[in-house]
């Protein structure tokens with residue numbers, strides 16, 4: 001027997017199925033990623049209209065049977081409206097990048113609620129903020145690595161344990177994606193680091209991870225520093241998720 005389950009859902013992907021139906025991959029807070037079949041969703045008189053599109057945030061009723069590969073969708077209504085995600089090309093593409101990550105990574109069921117909230121939060125910013133922060137993706141990557149338990153350690157040198165606060169701020173900080181550790185100016189050359197990062201970038205990562213304990217950088221990072229932060233966080237995440 002399958003039971004009707006009402007849940008919030010973010011549509012990650014849809015594919016056509018048979019002449020009239022669709023299969024959709026949903027991210028839900030309680031059941032993680034779920035594949036559903038929406039019968040009749042492609043017919044003109046479908047009760048789903050054009051709701052079943054990637055990026056849509058819905059409230060759905062599923063006929064849920066644990067262990068089954070494909071669940072049945074029986075109702076859907078729109079729960080979040082993100083106008084800019086549908087009308088601004090760059091934002092839509094950025095939204096698809098978020099969905100792409102969610103499709104690629106493993107989302108364990110007990111943590112699905114945290115992944116769901118993160119996704120909805122980022123998409124809400126993308127879909128409504130007047131200007132987008134240059135560190136939006138860097139922060140998304142960092143939060144994903146936190147959920148996954150692989151966030152970097154920015155407290156001290158991974159080799160000699162010198163606290164980050166005592167590093168020479170004029171010297172680049174070594175960072176290793178493999179260990180997720182930072183390395184001071186003395187240890188950087190002897191360790192296998194794969195990036196030399198400027199001080200404000202590490203300060204910002206530390207502040208995002210421990211906002212109560214670590215202050216933000218005294219001066220805001222510039223565009224290149226934000227780019228290097230995004231690149232670094234993406235590389236770190238890919239390494240630890242084996243992508």
Ligand SMILES: [Zn+2]
Pocket residue numbers: 157158159160161162183184185186187188
């Ligand atoms: Zn050191």
